[in-house]
Amino acid sequence: MDLHTVRTYCLEKKGAIEDFPFGGDIHVFKICGKMFALLSNRDGILHISLKCEPEVCEILREQYPAIKPGYHLNKRHWNTIEADGSIPTEEIFGMIDRSYQLVFKGLKKAERERITNSLRIK
Template sequence: MDFQQLRRYCLAKPGAIEDFPFGDDTHVIKVGGKMFALLTEKEQIPHISLKGEPEFSELLRAQYDAVKPGYHLNKRHWNTAEMDGSLPEEEVKGWIDLSYQLVVKGLKKAVRDELLM
C-alpha cells in the first residue's frame, strides 16, 4: 500500500479525522479525539504506526522485519510498520482495523454510540 492508500483506508473509518499536531509531514488519524494511526514518509517509503495488544504487537515484530516498536510511542502497545512491499496488504488493513477498534473500545460510551449513528 502506498501513502495515499493507507491514508484513505484510515480516513474511511467512522468518525476518523486527520490532524497535524506534530507538523505538516506527520498525519495523525484520530477517532473521538484519540489517535489510532500515525502516518509519515521517510525517503519516499510510507510508515504507519498502529496500536495493538501487547502480545500481538510482539508477535508481529518477530514475524516481520518491517515491523518495529512504535517510534516515539509506547512500545508495548504501538508498532511502526515500514511499507517496503514486504507486508501483505490485507494484513496491514487488519492491523488498521484492530487499532481503530482498540481505540474506539476505550472511548466513552456516548462517543462510541455517536459513531454508530
C-alpha cells in the same frame, strides 16, 4: 502501498478525522481525539504506526522484520510498520482495523453511541 491508499483507508473508518499536531509531514488519524494511526514518509519509505495489544505487538514484530516498536510512541502498545512491500496489503489493512477497534472500544459509551448513531442517520 502508498500514503494515499492508507490515508483513504483510515478516513473511511467511522468518525475518523485527519490531523497534523506534529507538523505537516505526519498524518495523524483520530477518533474522538484519540490516535489510531500515524503516517509519515522517512527516507522515501512510508511508515505506519498503529496501536496494538502488547502480546500481539510482539508476535507481529517476530513475524515481520519490517515491524518495529512504535517510533516515538509507547513501544509496548504501538508498532511502526515500514511499508516496504514485505507485508501483504490485506495484513496491513487488518492491523489498521485492529488499531481502530482498540481505540473505539476505549471510548466512553456516549462517544461510541454518538459515532454509531450519526452514521445511521446519513
